[in-house]
Structures are given as structure tokens and as C-alpha cells.
Amino acid sequence: MSDVRKPPIGRPRGFDADEALQRAMVVFWEQGYEGASLTDLTGAMGITKTSMYAAFGNKEDLFRKALDRYADGPAAYVARALALPTAREVAAALLAGAVAASTTPGCPAGCLGVQGSLAAGEGGRTVRDLLADWRDQGRTHLHDRFRRAVDEGDLPPDADPRVLARYVTTVANGIAVQAAGGASRDELQEVADVALRNWP
Template sequence: MEIRRKASIGRPRGFDADQALERAMRVFWGQGYEGASLTDLTSAMGINRTSMYAAFGNKEELFRKALERYTEGPASYAASALREPTARQVAAAFLHGSVWATTRPGCPAGCLGVQGALAAGDPGRKARDTLAAWRNEFTSLLRDRLERAVEEGDLPPGTDPGVLARYLMTVSNGIAVQAAGGATDDDLRQVADMALRCWPPATDPNQPTG
């Protein structure tokens, strides 16, 4: 009995967990947390509820794992943008990345991090709070990067990095909402470019303008 039990524990799940999580992410992305039923999720993942619970936990835990996958995949442009050499290039990479991620062919329109649980009721409250924290975390990272830009003379000394970071997030979130409503890639690139025309100029003449 001991040997048979150990063999059972080591038995493979019989499905590709990575592929199943990718499919769950797309369901949440397209339908939101509350709109995605367990039937929708398990059907897309190609598994039953027992297997889903065993591999990923409950729906809320699955959602968090899907959001992590989204952050490392479709939304990875955000972290990449922070590594750009100038503040304006950070802003350009972030806003253009937002357009690309929310309008890319073959994927749901909009942003999982924005529309995933905006209007959630009590059952989706934790998912809504998770997404709010997700957005706030990146706003803080943007603010930190823009504070450095002020210190380096890449932004005028009177610039408020917190307000500027919030401005970028507001434009990005608006891009996501417009994309979900059917706005095209070309339409939203024009919006991003208009926002960038308002960008504060660098004060250090040695800084590239990007």
C-alpha cells in the first residue's frame, strides 16, 4: 500500500498546467472576474473542477495566478518601459505598449488589470482590491523612476513625479477602456502621441530628448 500511494502522488496531472493557466488568463481578460464562471474557466482550460482546485486553488487564487501571468506576458511592456534611458522614452514606451497590449490581434481587447473587476460586487471584492493594488504598485514604480529623472535633470525641478506618474496611468487606463469599446490601434496611437506632446522638456542640455 505504501508503494502504491507514493506512485499515486508522483503521477503526472495529465494536462499542461502552463497552457491551462494561459487559457484561464484569457477568459478572465475577456470576461472579467465575475463574468468568468467556473464552467467557462474549466471548459477553456480543458479540465474538470477537481483538477482546477488541485492545481490552482479556488477561483480567486486562479485569478491571482492569471494576473501574474498577464503581468509577465502581455503587460511586460510596463516593466520594460521603466528601463528606458530618459523619462520621455519611459512614457513613450509605456503608452505605446499600452496600445499594443490592448489591441493586439488574437487577444481580448482592453486590459485585464483595468477591466478585470472594476464593477465587481461582493463576490468579486477581493479581485477588485487585487487589481487596484496591482495598478497602484506600478504607479509607485513610475513615480520612483520619474523622481530619478528629476534628480538627473531629465525633468524640470518643479515637476511632481507623483502627479506625472498618475497622469501616465490615467492615459493608459483610458486607452484600455477605449480599446475594449472598439477603438483601433491607429486611433489609440494618436491619443498616446498627443499625450506625449505635453511632456515636460528636459532641463539638462546633455540629456537626450528621445
């Protein structure tokens, strides 16, 4: 029996795919989907366009992967907030998380999920719809959590989980937009605190 090993098929990647995806996420976060050119992306990732297509697919595929990374990284506060014991704690943690994620030193201001395609034209419609669905899904999880709070007596019986979920997500999205416009962390935390003053 021969002990000759077969050479690996294809050339091994000459770059760290995880690090490259992290850098692509930052470019999309800073520039939005349409604003980020392939040259911007591959330059930041340190790879060629051919390597990008081979490892990640086209620009839209890369954006989807970057959004997943964002959800598991900077936006992971959402899942943690939903697991808190009271509806008020959930809302407070979501808003505080939005403030922190939108104003983290060394990261772009604002939220990739909010600003990623707000100014997209017809060519960015698919990504604009993707992000709208992403935000809707977050609001749905929040609605379900607030519905449970009503059922458990944590929120009053006349509280409307749908309206509360939309209220909290609207404030959180507004925090991201204000952060991108230059508002400070302290200023935005004041907004979050005011938003909770009339919590049911």
C-alpha cells in the first residue's frame, strides 16, 4: 500500500477570511451598500476581486455575510436584551445597546442595519429590502417578548405590544441616525432615558 499523499486541490487561501469579512463589514457600515465600491471593499480586505468572489460571492452575498457578522457582533445586544426578565429591562437594554453600538470608539457611527441602504437607488433595492426585513424581524421579536410580558402580568393588560415594539425600535433607529450625525453618547443616552419615563 502506497503512503503517497495527494496534493491539495486548488491553492490554499492566502488571507484570513474572518478578518477580511470583519473589514468588509466596517466598509459597509461606514459607506452603506451602494457607497462601498468593490475597490473600497477589496482594498480594505487586502484581497483581489477574484479572491473576494471565490470566498464570499458577489457584492450582495458579501453584504449578507457582513450583516450576519454585524448581528452576531456589534448588534448582539439585541438578543441579550430580549432575554432579560422584565419588559422595562428589555426596552432599557435595547436602547442602551443602540447608544453604545452607535457610538463605539474606533467603529463607524450609527447602525449598519439602519443606514446600510437608506440612500440606495434602484440597484440597491434588494439590499434595501433585506435590511427592512432584518429590522422588521427585530421588531417582531420585540413584539413577541412584550406580548409575553402582558400575558405574564409584567405589562398591564391594556398595553399594546405592537405599539410598544414599534416605539422602542423607532427610538433605537433614531438614536443610530443621530449618532451618524454626530450626537454624543451622553446626549443619546439622555434620549434613551427620556423615552423610558412613561413606560407602562
